[in-house]
Amino acid sequence: MTLAESHEELLVKTYQPPVNSGRIPSDKKPWITSMDEYNSMYKESLDSPDTFWRKMASELVEFTKPYQQVTSGSLHNGDTQWFVGGELNVSYNCVDRWARDTPDNVAISFEPDAPGGKRTVTFKELLENVCRVAGMFKTLGLKKGDTVAVYMPMIPETAYVLLACTRLGLVHTVVFAGFSATSLADRIKDANASVIVTSDQGLRGGKLIHTKKIVDEAIKLSGDVVKNVIVFERTGASDITYVEGRDVMWGPLFKQQASYIPPVPVGSEDPMFILYTSGSTGKPKGLVHTTAGYLVGAAMTSKYTFDLHIGDVFCCTADIGWITGHTYVVYGPLALGVTSVIFESVPTFPDASRFWQMVDEHKVTQFYTAPTAIRALRRLGDSYINCCDLSTLRIIGTVGEPINPEAWVWYHYVVGDGKAVVVDTYWQSETGSHIITPLPFATPTKPGSATLPMFGIELAILDPADGKELEGNDVTGVLAVKRSWPSMARTIVGDHDRYLSTYMHVYKDVYFTGDGAMRDSDGYYWIKGRVDDVINVSGHRISTAEIESALIVDNNVSESAVIGVEDEITGQAIFAYVTTPKGVVDSEEVKKAMIQTVRKEIGPIATPKRIIIVDELPKTRSGKIIRRVLRKIAAGEEDQLGDLSTLADPSILDVLVKKVRAG
Numbered sequence: 001m002t003l004a005e006s007h008e009e010l011l012v013k014t015y016q017p018p019v020n021s022g023r024i025p026s027d028k029k030p031w032i033t034s035m036d037e038y039n040s041m042y043k044e045s046l047d048s049p050d051t052f053w054r055k056m057a058s059e060l061v062e063f064t065k066p067y068q069q070v071t072s073g074s075l076h077n078g079d080t081q082w083f084v085g086g087e088l089n090v091s092y093n094c095v096d097r098w099a100r101d102t103p104d105n106v107a108i109s110f111e112p113d114a115p116g117g118k119r120t121v122t123f124k125e126l127l128e129n130v131c132r133v134a135g136m137f138k139t140l141g142l143k144k145g146d147t148v149a150v151y152m153p154m155i156p157e158t159a160y161v162l163l164a165c166t167r168l169g170l171v172h173t174v175v176f177a178g179f180s181a182t183s184l185a186d187r188i189k190d191a192n193a194s195v196i197v198t199s200d201q202g203l204r205g206g207k208l209i210h211t212k213k214i215v216d217e218a219i220k221l222s223g224d225v226v227k228n229v230i231v232f233e234r235t236g237a238s239d240i241t242y243v244e245g246r247d248v249m250w251g252p253l254f255k256q257q258a259s260y261i262p263p264v265p266v267g268s269e270d271p272m273f274i275l276y277t278s279g280s281t282g283k284p285k286g287l288v289h290t291t292a293g294y295l296v297g298a299a300m301t302s303k304y305t306f307d308l309h310i311g312d313v314f315c316c317t318a319d320i321g322w323i324t325g326h327t328y329v330v331y332g333p334l335a336l337g338v339t340s341v342i343f344e345s346v347p348t349f350p351d352a353s354r355f356w357q358m359v360d361e362h363k364v365t366q367f368y369t370a371p372t373a374i375r376a377l378r379r380l381g382d383s384y385i386n387c388c389d390l391s392t393l394r395i396i397g398t399v400g401e402p403i404n405p406e407a408w409v410w411y412h413y414v415v416g417d418g419k420a421v422v423v424d425t426y427w428q429s430e431t432g433s434h435i436i437t438p439l440p441f442a443t444p445t446k447p448g449s450a451t452l453p454m455f456g457i458e459l460a461i462l463d464p465a466d467g468k469e470l471e472g473n474d475v476t477g478v479l480a481v482k483r484s485w486p487s488m489a490r491t492i493v494g495d496h497d498r499y500l501s502t503y504m505h506v507y508k509d510v511y512f513t514g515d516g517a518m519r520d521s522d523g524y525y526w527i528k529g530r531v532d533d534v535i536n537v538s539g540h541r542i543s544t545a546e547i548e549s550a551l552i553v554d555n556n557v558s559e560s561a562v563i564g565v566e567d568e569i570t571g572q573a574i575f576a577y578v579t580t581p582k583g584v585v586d587s588e589e590v591k592k593a594m595i596q597t598v599r600k601e602i603g604p605i606a607t608p609k610r611i612i613i614v615d616e617l618p619k620t621r622s623g624k625i626i627r628r629v630l631r632k633i634a635a636g637e638e639d640q641l642g643d644l645s646t647l648a649d650p651s652i653l654d655v656l657v658k659k660v661r662a663g
């Protein structure tokens with residue numbers, strides 16, 4: 001095998017699980033080692049779901065009150081429940097039982113922004129820290145069912161906050177600290193969060209992030225929802241604003257708290273957290289995840305996808321502000337008593353060897369990142385890897401977008417030395433945990449395919465035109481799930497109808513993922529990307545409608561149409577076609593200001609890569625923008641515009657093409 005194999009060759013190649021890689025310690029025998037085992041467990045999960053999920057739940061989670069029924073409700077009615085009638089506490093499951101059984105094992109290994117400052121927190125220490133944060137929440141009067149917003153950097157304290165919320169039955173809503181004050185305010189209001197936890201500042205790639213300042217602005221925009229702000233002293237900056245009666249500094253309050261506060265049992269179906277994600281219309285959706293099902297899903301997939309064993313060091317580089325950070329930085333690994341590495345920085349700070357230095361330093365055994373990072377690091381060359389000992393790695397995962405076979409092969413051979421298994425995991429904020437993934441020591445893999453369904457996931461590929469299920473192999477259509485699974489989101493905050501119409505009623509009686517997919521001749525799934533108006537930039541979901549609503553805030557924008565364009569590093573990049581009021585001159589300054597508006601309204605993740613000011617957008621006679629035409633032109637495929645019979649004014653096309661080509 002060479003790294004120079006052609007794309008076509010890579011696409012048809014199958015890799016056998018490297019069971020004899022020499023990297024599997026004798027006390028960490030893989031949980032599942034053959035396709036027969038996978039097949040029989042998968043079959044049981046569909047044929048006898050009650051038996052299967054009872055086994056999983058008892059293996060992975062402790063309940064304080066047994067559940068009476070494994071599951072109830074239907075996808076169609078959107079009233080799915082799991083482990084019905086049971087009670088449990090998430091924080092107890094992720095912290096207390098390990099503080100009891102393995103108190104001196106490391107729970108969190110922290111890699112701060114500046115290299116060389118590694119810090120570890122044992123399970124015993126984690127318990128104390130989580131209890132003290134829970135104590136702070138109690139001091140502020142928070143009670144079960146209240147919502148706490150979290151706007152924090154990637155530091156151990158963020159995990160304490162989440163675990164302290166679940167300890168008391170508080171619902172957390174984490175907002176990625178790259179979102180703007182406006183976005184944060186929308187989420188605070190929508191989730192009705194009376195307390196927000198933040199830091200004075202954040203550090204990322206050597207740059208300061210003014211988290212508290214952004215929170216102050218967001219509170220101004222969100223009326224009187226927020227009663228208190230807890231401020232963790234990350235940098236100790238002296239110039240942050242302190243609002244008497246509202247703001248509370250973490251340090252002194254934390255110290256005053258008791259080192260133990262008992263966990264509060266909550267119902268299996270009580271809400272655990274709200275997480276906002278972009279939809280195909282403007283307003284982000286506050287997905288609600290509930291307690292028992294989410295925890296079982298997080299623990300099960302962590303255990304089997306990453307073959308986690310006690311003593312492993314798991315590193316997921318996703319921010320806790322995304323679902324990947326919730327499930328695979330915090331809840332999954334800790335529910336299994338495994339060390340989780342929290343990484344505050346970026347892959348290229350101070351240089352492109354940062355990930356690998358970290359793997360070496362923390363002796364990481366499972367590493368989980370996004371294709372965009374792999375592509376970017378691959379481009380910078382292998383020399384950044386040679387510095388480091390990566391031989392502890394057994395499993396290396398990817399998530400967030402399809403991984404191109406070339407990047408997959410590089411990851412496997414250069415990062416994994418051909419000995420670490422690549423797991424390409426497909427899932428969504430809505431699914432809570434992996435739904436399509438290889439099992440590392442059982443599933444033969446194909447670069448670019450997320451392979452086969454996780455236990456309990458019954459997939460279907462549908463004809464998008466009529467929703468009919470396409471049976472058999474070698475079919476392409478849209479991806480749906482035919483029955484509920486424990487970790488699926490239960491609703492959208494305040495808008496159950498939107499939940500039903502977005503996911504459950506697009507096609508009959510199935511959960512609709514919003515992704516296109518192909519099932520190949522071996523039954524393997526290949527995700528083709530979103531089929532709705534959602535763009536995937538560096539693995540982050542952003543809705544075109546949301547960016548358009550942000551652009552319109554700029555006085556120089558009359559109308560806009562945003563599309564995703566293929567990008568070598570970020571997967572997709574944001575292109576915005578804009579029309580302006582009469583008299584506005586097409587200049588770099590005007591475009592820069594528009595970009596600033598988007599960054600202010602949503603945050604830097606939504607930054608358009610290019611703004612193209614045009615006289616007119618291509619529309620149908622009834623006034624609908626024809627995005628397909630804009631996509632083709634942006635991709636340089638103006639010779640393949642397809643059927644233009646609905647286009648109101650075909651004469652605008654030439655001008656559009658010229659504008660785009662002009663750069």
Ligand code: WTA
Pocket residue numbers: 277322323324398399400401402403424425426427428429430450513514515527529530536539540541
């Ligand atoms: C995409 C991230 C291909 C997909 C966990 C999905 C993927 C969206 C993969 C969810 C993968 C995620 N291969 N595409 N392995 N994983 N996606 O909610 O389009 O941020 O619908 O959850 O990312 O993004 P979200």
